[in-house]
Amino acid sequence: MDLRVFCLHLLALGGGPQSGHPPHCKKIFWMNGIMKELSLEFEKPIVELENRIAELKKFSEKKGIDVNQEIKALEKKLDQLRREILEHLTPWQRVQIARHPQRPYSLDFIHLMMEEFLELHGDRRFGDDQALIGGFAKMGNRHIMVVGHQKGRDLKERQARSFGCAHPEGYRKALRLMQLAEKAGLPILTLIDTPGAYPGVGAEERGQAEAIAVNLREMSGLKVPVVAVVIGEGGSGGALGIGVADRILIFENAYYSVISPEGCASILWREKGKMVDAAESLKLTAHDLFSLGIVDEVIEEPAGGAHHNYEVAARNLKKAIEHHFSELELVPLQQLVEIRYQKFRKMGVFQEFTPEQ
Template identity: 50%
Template structure:
């Protein structure tokens, strides 16, 4: 059953009417097929009108949609012969970051994906997509493995942020994130990161310091969540909408600022309405970016990555 966001209520009403008509048997000589087709066109037009003028806060809602494809969906669809690798060789396994070896369209790769889970059981298992230090240390191990065997790295970012609990701090959360960013910058292989939902703070950039950073059309990427920002600035999370405006967290704003390299279009109505199409489009975008990066040697890849991040902040809206 499809979940509708608050601003999608007119669309929800129309789709409910379409569903009712499909269960009727030609009342009063009405041509149900024609009526359904008319309403479907109306739904398409309404979705187009709605999704071409989403506010930053509405994009936050879309990025967090429970039916939006998650990290494992991308791994399972795009990576053949995926072999997961577990553990950080220091403390334990963290299932908020899934990683391993596989083939992307015939080429061997190392892949990392933040996974939020899709129901209560899997959300708890994956810690709601909030990695602990061992998750980032596992990511470091995977990236170093990729560097050793000259395999491109693909990462899929979708987290509200790194886990803020006491045990994470005790095990060195800040150091783990900083070290992960350092390893991203040091590897001599192509690193392509894609923000598929929510890119939250250091929890995201720890695996997103890549040669190319792609971002889905309705994803968000920010130093802090709108609620967290509002709690600091206004002492209440009720101003989250205002914070979302101020943070410039949309793909379109970040593209203008030079923080990301490409905005990947989503199906009409968001990735949650057609996950398979959204994933295929991301795969095509990654393949295109990878082609150009494979032409560069290790020193050039490192230099390009370093210069890219040093140049951030030089553009303004």
């Protein structure tokens, strides 16, 4: 890794609990070590097969027997199994993938997609929220502004980043950066990955609702192209707070919902255990949202989900973002804002009857 990029990685972590290690080391550690322990119930057959392949490889090395053919066959089977399991996932299982502790987060994608990332800090009013990060970035031949929710990998970092639940100062920082981008004429990319805006006393005292509301109003008028991508969890108002965009994209296994399945279950069914039914009813999966006309594109994930292959996920994401930016750059700015207004203006399904006179 280039030394400059390495330094930027350190910068990006903002001197947080993990700043001693570059994120890639951490990732490899995660992928190989805890991965198997933390796999989801429906991922068990995949993990078993992975283990068998690993054992077979070890065995062949030890005994010097050539089992390449068998390994190849098993690897093919593994790929097939990943696809099959993914195809038949229930909405609740997809929510679990979206929340997978090894799922790539905003900074992972930023490091994989961008040649440079200059993180900017603070809302100039109260503090610097580590749950919502942002800064200048170079992506391909574009200079852009990127803002996104960020979750933590280990307990300490998770706490520092409030589990990806932003406070008002996070939303205000995001708006400050977006308005800076507008002034500089840079396109904006937002990466959404939050269970929801932070539920706490301080957040309420400092106007959580107002911070989100102001973002909705101001983002609707930004005179630069805005692309929003739900990369993991799209938790309600906390997600929408950086989600008013010209194009809304979503990863295949990400979800975007008005309320968490658990919240919905406890309100409507009066028992949290009904989240499987709630997830079904809320129509929160990527494909459901596409048919409802809320998202513009569903981005394909590598077999088994984005956590199985960060590089492929990042490549697919980058391709989609660049495609939409290049389309949006052709639209005159004044029109762009009006088209964005009309995009949200049209959302909603209702009936209007003419009263019989």
